[in-house]
Amino acid sequence: MNADVSADPGANSGGSRNAWGGVLAAALLLPGLQSPALAETPPEQAEMSVKLLHYRDRQPGLARIKVTAPSVYLMVPVAGRWSVEGSLVNDSVSGASPRYHSAVSGASRLEETRKAGDIQVTRYNDRDAWSLGAAYSTEHDYRSRTVSAGYRRSSEDNNTTWNLGAAYSDDWIGSSDDPTLSRGRNTTQLTAGVTQAWTSVDLVQLSLGASWGHGMYSDPYKFPDRRPDRREQYTLMTRWNHHFTDWKATLRSSWRYYADSFGVRANTLETAWVQPVSGGWTLTPSLRYTTQRAAKFYYDPVYDASLGAPLPPGYTATSPQYLSPDQRLSAFGAITVGMKVAYEIAPRWTADLSLEHYEQRAAWRLGGSGSPGLARFQADWLQVGLSHKF
Amino acid sequence: MWSVHRHAFTAMASPNEIVLAGVAADLAFEGFETAEAEVRRIERKYSRYREDSVISSINGRAGRNAVAVDEETAQLLNFAAELHRQSDRLFDITSGCLRRVWDFKAGREPTPDALALQLQRIGWQRVQWDGRAIALPQPGMEIDFGGIGKEYAADRAVAALRGLGLRHGFVNLGGDLRVIGPRPDGQPWVFAIRHPRNEEQVCARIPLSDGALATSGDYERFFITPDGRRCCHILDPRSGQPVRHWQAVSVVAPLCVAAGALATMAMLIGAEAASRLSTPGVGFLLVDADGRVRTHDPEQLIPLPTSP
Numbered sequence: 001m002n003a004d005v006s007a008d009p010g011a012n013s014g015g016s017r018n019a020w021g022g023v024l025a026a027a028l029l030l031p032g033l034q035s036p037a038l039a040e041t042p043p044e045q046a047e048m049s050v051k052l053l054h055y056r057d058r059q060p061g062l063a064r065i066k067v068t069a070p071s072v073y074l075m076v077p078v079a080g081r082w083s084v085e086g087s088l089v090n091d092s093v094s095g096a097s098p099r100y101h102s103a104v105s106g107a108s109r110l111e112e113t114r115k116a117g118d119i120q121v122t123r124y125n126d127r128d129a130w131s132l133g134a135a136y137s138t139e140h141d142y143r144s145r146t147v148s149a150g151y152r153r154s155s156e157d158n159n160t161t162w163n164l165g166a167a168y169s170d171d172w173i174g175s176s177d178d179p180t181l182s183r184g185r186n187t188t189q190l191t192a193g194v195t196q197a198w199t200s201v202d203l204v205q206l207s208l209g210a211s212w213g214h215g216m217y218s219d220p221y222k223f224p225d226r227r228p229d230r231r232e233q234y235t236l237m238t239r240w241n242h243h244f245t246d247w248k249a250t251l252r253s254s255w256r257y258y259a260d261s262f263g264v265r266a267n268t269l270e271t272a273w274v275q276p277v278s279g280g281w282t283l284t285p286s287l288r289y290t291t292q293r294a295a296k297f298y299y300d301p302v303y304d305a306s307l308g309a310p311l312p313p314g315y316t317a318t319s320p321q322y323l324s325p326d327q328r329l330s331a332f333g334a335i336t337v338g339m340k341v342a343y344e345i346a347p348r349w350t351a352d353l354s355l356e357h358y359e360q361r362a363a364w365r366l367g368g369s370g371s372p373g374l375a376r377f378q379a380d381w382l383q384v385g386l387s388h389k390f
Numbered sequence: 391m392w393s394v395h396r397h398a399f400t401a402m403a404s405p406n407e408i409v410l411a412g413v414a415a416d417l418a419f420e421g422f423e424t425a426e427a428e429v430r431r432i433e434r435k436y437s438r439y440r441e442d443s444v445i446s447s448i449n450g451r452a453g454r455n456a457v458a459v460d461e462e463t464a465q466l467l468n469f470a471a472e473l474h475r476q477s478d479r480l481f482d483i484t485s486g487c488l489r490r491v492w493d494f495k496a497g498r499e500p501t502p503d504a505l506a507l508q509l510q511r512i513g514w515q516r517v518q519w520d521g522r523a524i525a526l527p528q529p530g531m532e533i534d535f536g537g538i539g540k541e542y543a544a545d546r547a548v549a550a551l552r553g554l555g556l557r558h559g560f561v562n563l564g565g566d567l568r569v570i571g572p573r574p575d576g577q578p579w580v581f582a583i584r585h586p587r588n589e590e591q592v593c594a595r596i597p598l599s600d601g602a603l604a605t606s607g608d609y610e611r612f613f614i615t616p617d618g619r620r621c622c623h624i625l626d627p628r629s630g631q632p633v634r635h636w637q638a639v640s641v642v643a644p645l646c647v648a649a650g651a652l653a654t655m656a657m658l659i660g661a662e663a664a665s666r667l668s669t670p671g672v673g674f675l676l677v678d679a680d681g682r683v684r685t686h687d688p689e690q691l692i693p694l695p696t697s698p
Contacts, residue, residue: 018662018665018666019665019666019667019668019669020476020477020652020655020666020667020669020672021669021670022472022476023472023473023476023643023648023651023652023655023669024643024645024648024669024671024672026468026469026472026473026476026648027469027643027645027647027648027651028645029465029468029469030465030466030469030542030545030645030647031461031462031465032462032546032549033542033545033546033549033645033647044557080555245670347575347576347577348576
């Protein structure tokens with residue numbers, strides 16, 4: 001959208017008491033001054049970006065996974081009302097294989113590569129747009145195929161946008177430890193949301209998501225790890241973006257609630273401040289906090305008196321109950337701090353660098369103690385990117 | 391290198407130009423024809439010099455009966471009414487009758503009696519306008535769309551060009567201009583603001599990727615009286631006298647019709663112009679009676695004026 005948005009009458013309050021802000025609002029009522037505005041605007045320019053992500057995580061005394069992932073993204077407008085976009089990513093993972101409870105050592109080395117790609121076609125009409133997509137990801141012990149469809153619609157005044165989405169994934173899970181393992185999993189996902197321009201400087205959004213999965217959820221690299229073969233997941237997310245005209249800055253805030261049939265409940269609060277500064281630079285510091293309740297079948301690092309680690313008290317090889325030592329299913333609190341620096345090198349060239357640090361600790365859980373005995377878990381992301389519009 | 395096509399034509403008593411860039415010649419030609427046709431349509435419809443115009447038919451019934459108007463005219467009248475309200479009655483589309491007694495070509499001031507007679511005919515608040523039909527209550531009363539008509543034409547021309555899918559260029563109707571979109575390389579178009587006292591001199595350069603620029607000044611039509619007073623064609627509807635506070639006012643706003651109206655209102659209101667124009671989405675450049683330049687630029691609409 002062009003600078004015409006700044007003519008919104010709601011922005012008048014920023015001026016002096018008798019300022020002629022109403023003139024802009026009145027002018028916008030004149031007939032035919034806006035070109036036939038497409039609420040769902042097809043992209044006018046092609047865009048290409050290359051990114052390099054470096055990730056590593058560690059626990060005290062153990063540097064674990066390192067991931068290096070170069071990726072390329074390309075979006076091309078076609079025939080005025082269509083766009084085609086796609087991306088390719090190639091991860092190489094190296095490091096120690098996951099260990100379960102942090103008291104347990106014994107890391108075998110792993111080397112891994114993942115290749116993934118996706119493609120999406122979008123058709124833009126005057127008030128709505130729909131898209132179809134497909135994604136593919138493969139590793140030597142894992143393969144995932146997804147098809148998706150989406151629909152967006154905007155209100156007459158463009159202040160409200162509704163969206164609906166559906167996706168179906170078909171995954172295959174193997175194991176390098178167990179060549180005989182070959183299991184499947186499929187997932188159906190639905191999303192719905194509404195975005196509302198509340199005032200000229202406030203945007204609010206509500207979105208709901210649900211997914212129903214069926215198949216193998218257990219981790220073949222963890223023992224003992226037995227999880228239900230059905231998982232339902234639900235999310236509720238609210239966002240609020242507020243633009244500070246005087247500062248030319250935007251505050252983004254969101255709250256996300258997550259619940260699943262494993263018994264995990266999580267709340268995430270996130271905030272980011274997008275501040276353009278002179279010379280084409282934009283700084284975006286961000287802060288995220290998550291607090292999570294453990295899955296019903298997560299077991300603390302307390303081990304059977306006679307069998308010892310990693311087996312929980314009362315463990316028998318034939319016990320039917322579910323159990324998992326996966327720290328992602330434990331009770332914890334986590335904080336992520338991040339900073340992104342973007343720089344417009346030339347009118348159509350942007351470079352960015354972002355850094356994020358994640359730290360997870362049992363003691364940081366809100367409203368209840370976290371899972372005892374887990375060492376803190378840390379991860380860092382460093383990403384550099386270059387994008388070009390043409 | 392991308393192509394640039396320029397089309398010059400005269401309409402609304404002004405030299406006009408349309409510039410389109412980054413398109414093939416045949417599409418540019420189609421754009422020129424479409425945009426010029428839109429400008430001429432508005433000129434025909436609202437020219438007070440044409441007997442068959444909407445304005446002439448309204449003015450011709452002054453003191454007699456109401457005239458029902460079409461939707462477009464109704465919206466322009468509503469806009470004029472809003473400008474009148476916002477400007478504390480300074481912007482008044484009934485003030486054009488003052489031109490009958492001010493002769494800028496001959497350089498003659500009106501006699502007090504002649505001026506008083508015209509002043510009685512001014513006052514939008516006395517016009518009967520119900521949103522559908524308009525009646526001028528008094529014979530000799532008249533309206534015109536000076537100060538908004540040309541600017542409206544520029545905005546409509548740009549909308550038509552955007553409707554054809556054109557994205558780079560601008561429409562300039564006698565110095566009131568609206569940008570369609572930036573140059574094809576993403577850079578803004580740069581427009582020079584002429585110095586009001588020295589035609590050769592530029593007092594600012596304004597880069598625009600979007601939005602509109604309009605200038606109102608005391609140098610378009612004026613004469614100097616024998617005792618040295620400068621009389622320009624922008625006349626205060628309360629006194630019938632020319633404004634004297636600013637030599638020129640340039641306004642940058644999202645729409646040309648808003649920029650033009652604000653520039654005229656600023657010329658009329660005088661000293662208060664700076665505070666009244668300080669509103670989001672608007673940038674302005676004021677040249678005062680002594681030639682000093684002042685700019686206000688909440689959103690970096692006018693980055694670097696060079697002092698005269």
